[in-house]
Amino acid sequence: xxxxxxxxxxxxxxxxxxxxxxxxxxxxxxxxxxxxxxxxxxxxxxxxxxxxxxxxxxxxxxxxxxxxxxxxxxxxxxxxxxxxxxxxxxxxxxxxxxxxxxxxxxxxxxxxxxxxxxxxxxxxxxxxxxxxxxxxxxxxxxxxxxxxxxxxxxxxxxxxxxxxxxxxxxxxxxxxxxxxxxxxxxxxxxxxxxxxxxxxxxxxxxxxxxxxxxxxxxxxxxxxxxxxxxxxxxxxxxxxxxxxxxxxxxxxxxxxxxxxxxxxxxxxxxxxxxxxxxxxxxxxxxxxxxxxxxxxxxxxxxxxxxxxxxxxxxxxxxxxxxxxxxxxxxxxxxxxxxxxxxxxxxxxxxxxxxxxxxxxxxxxxxxxxxxxxxxxxxxxxxxxxxxxxxxxxxxxxxxxxxxxxxxxxxxxxxxxxxxxxxxxxxxxxxxxxxxxxxxxxxxxxxxxxxxx
Numbered sequence: 273x274x275x276x277x278x279x280x281x282x283x284x285x286x287x288x289x290x291x292x293x294x295x296x297x298x299x300x301x302x303x304x305x306x307x308x309x310x311x312x313x314x315x316x317x318x319x320x321x322x323x324x325x326x327x328x329x330x331x332x333x334x335x336x337x338x339x340x341x342x343x344x345x346x347x348x349x350x351x352x353x354x355x356x357x358x359x360x361x362x363x364x365x366x367x368x369x370x371x372x373x374x375x376x377x378x379x380x381x382x383x384x385x386x387x388x389x390x391x392x393x394x395x396x397x398x399x400x401x402x403x404x405x406x407x408x409x410x411x412x413x414x415x416x417x418x419x420x421x422x423x424x425x426x427x428x429x430x431x432x433x434x435x436x437x438x439x440x441x442x443x444x445x446x447x448x449x450x451x452x453x454x455x456x457x458x459x460x461x462x463x464x465x466x467x468x469x470x471x472x473x474x475x476x477x478x479x480x481x482x483x484x485x486x487x488x489x490x491x492x493x494x495x496x497x498x499x500x501x502x503x504x505x506x507x508x509x510x511x512x513x514x515x516x517x518x519x520x521x522x523x524x525x526x527x528x529x530x531x532x533x534x535x536x537x538x539x540x541x542x543x544x545x546x547x548x549x550x551x552x553x554x555x556x557x558x559x560x561x562x563x564x565x566x567x568x569x570x571x572x573x574x575x576x577x578x579x580x581x582x583x584x585x586x587x588x589x590x591x592x593x594x595x596x597x598x599x600x601x602x603x604x605x606x607x608x609x610x611x612x613x614x615x616x617x618x619x620x621x622x623x624x625x626x627x628x629x630x631x632x633x634x635x636x637x638x639x640x641x642x643x644x645x646x647x648x649x650x651x652x653x654x655x656x657x658x659x660x661x662x663x664x665x666x667x668x669x670x671x672x673x674x675x676x677x678x679x680x681x682x683x684x685x686x687x688x689x690x691x692x693x694x695x696x697x698x699x700x701x702x703x704x705x706x707x708x709x710x711x712x713x714x715x716x717x718x719x720x721x722x723x724x
Contacts, residue, residue, distance in 0.1 A: 396524050415515065452477075652680070
């Protein structure tokens, strides 16, 4: 023990150092662990704060779908100069394509059509006499009989014709019959031909009669007259036009309905031309898909109607604006999803039922011709057989094709992008549209401009 104490006394500085070192190791670990934990918490807090700041900078790039149901193109992440530029250019290009497509659709529907009488729409002259003169000029342009009325010119455009006059055919056949009798009498010396000669004469007369009927069918494109267009007021049927002058002077609103119905008639004639043309040339009836128009029966432009000075009854609601929402398809009302009589701010919908005699094998061509000509949709059709020989008795010659009766219903859209600017205020108000703004007064010494 004494030796141990002596050893300690001699080496106590060393022993104390060893003890201090041994005690410092766990103490240092404890202290350093505490310091590390504090540093870690501070670093984690700083990192989380930085991540939160970065998350706030995250963006979502999106390129909307062009049509309903098309998924948009999206990309979420940190903003990047290249991505920003790419999506900016893509959205700009998409907006330009949509604008071009919109202009193309409007131009396709419009077809650079104007009004029949300049200066009458949308605002007629303030001077009553001048305004009445323009309205009467519109009426005169539509009344048929002169051969160059607006609707008669439409018939000429489609190569319309009628069967040969029955009395002329009969006179021609009687002349031929008399000549044949004279020929047979001169050859046989008999006053009357025998049965064999009568059969030969009959066959020749039948052939000549068919030839007389076939001639218009080889020189024209369709059997159609103004009698196939509906007769009635512009509030009952369409397309409507005056057959004779109305009593007094037609109103401004009525003349516009005549104008709108003329556009409708133009599209129906355009549809016939489209169906019966090849390489820009009208086919003759014997080769054309549409041989004959039996009836045309359309529904007029729907308007509200008339309290006060209005020609109609109540102003109708303008309906939804298609630029702000997508129209809900209404397939329970129509195969097209568009409901007749449902008003909106984008277009007016017209329905026309046509009864036609057509080549049965080319009905698909006829349906395609409708959509090629304008914003037309076939919403209904029915096919039935006809008595060709009965029609031939009346002078209608269809050629060698197998023909049937086609009852077809067309739905035609008229975009208000081009129709509304020429609508009179009386019609605009009935459709729920704002009236045309009044022209601003001129600067300087000029008077205020009168309505257009």
